[in-house]
Amino acid sequence: MGYAVAPHHSGVYPVHVQLYEAWKKVWNIKITSTEEYPHLKPARYRRGFIHKNIMVLPRQTCGLFTHTIFYKEYPGGPKELDKSIQGGELFFTVVLNPISIFMTHLSNYGNDRLGLHTFVNLANFLQTWTNLRLQTLPPVQLAHKYFELFPDQKDPLWQNPCDDKRHRDIWSKEKTCDRLPKFLVIGPQKTGTTALYLFLVMHPSILSNSPSPKTFEEVQFFNRNNYHRGIDWYMDFFPVPSNVTTDFLFEKSANYFHSEEAPKRAASLVPKAKIITTLIDPSDRAYSWYQHQRSHEDPAALKFSFYEVISAGPHAPWELRTLQKRCLVPGWYASHIERWLMYFPPFQLLIIDGQQLRIDPATVMDEVQKFLGVLPHYNYSEALTFDSRKGFWCQLLEEGKTKCLGKSKGRKYPPMDPSSRAFLSGYYRDHNVELSKLLHRLGQPLPSWLRQELQKVR
């Protein structure tokens, strides 16, 4: 029937990928159910999700367990079972859930038919005392119906299995929750995030993920479809820390910043993680991004001038509009930060001035170390040096050699033309005003580029 229940009957959440793969391969299972997502209790918040094309529906409980075989031995006496059916908990489970799925054990069916007794009586009671019309469907159709009714539940929201005792019990003993980041560098792109990354990994207690060949080294888990690969996939990018308390794992994915999904997903899996964002003047960011696209030979960026990209109207060709959106939207700083603040408290968020990171990285890195609470204190003034050939700060290696970022960072390109600058100043005006209010509310100083932009408003 395409339906199966896990060996440990709730063992489909937290997800064991191997089980999902095996089910599909061996029996072409398409549907299962769990009591555990997102938590066992309260039961009315149980949700469904789809993972690896297997539809997982929420399951309810009816009070019959493996050891509940005889009517007279029902916990608390048979009256309790009858009460539950006749207007009690089981009755309300059916009334309050549009779709109810129950499981009783074979022993109940086989030995004393307590399961049958329960559900025949429950159906009778419901038909007598309510005007609910009870219906049932075979598993595949039922699952389709479920996600037709609740399409927003299709995407799962992964949590840390170690935060919940039931989840921990179900999860494999071989697995660990230590391979999760303590902080995230969220971007946006082109604000100096790679430099920050390079400086961070110089610290003896800070460890990054291993690079992903697919996404230019970044894992990009929380923002896009990699999320659907599950947390085992994510954790495999991280080393096992030698000391969970003092080691700081982190990950930088510069597209997290403006992602609609990332804050909610990150808060669900790593709620205590610290979040670091770097901001430069959004106009400069947009221009740097455009240059980045050109050097990656993005056909649209090669075809259209910067001014054409930023000023394209609603009837411009689709490729131009798409490029424009990708270029400009990350610069709506206040809206994106507000979204992160819906899920993370302000004390977990650090906003770095990207311009300061560029000209005085040692001071910024001191601030970062303090914010993270990472030890020992690492002296960046000694470890970094200004490389005049590169024109940027770089890591100082032995014998006076330097390790700078590659050619793709700190590119040479002509300055932005004045008409584009003026256009963008106007375009970002309201966003910048909102950002200044936000920083004020957070008690944070305004970066100098923001002060300059605000002066243009007056």
Ligand code: A3P
């Ligand atoms: P440009 O290449 O436009 O100059 P990101 O890593 O987020 O993509 O940001 C790239 C930008 O980081 C570069 O943009 C450069 O200006 C800036 N940057 C800041 N500090 C840097 C450093 N030490 N080395 C190289 N680039 C740095």
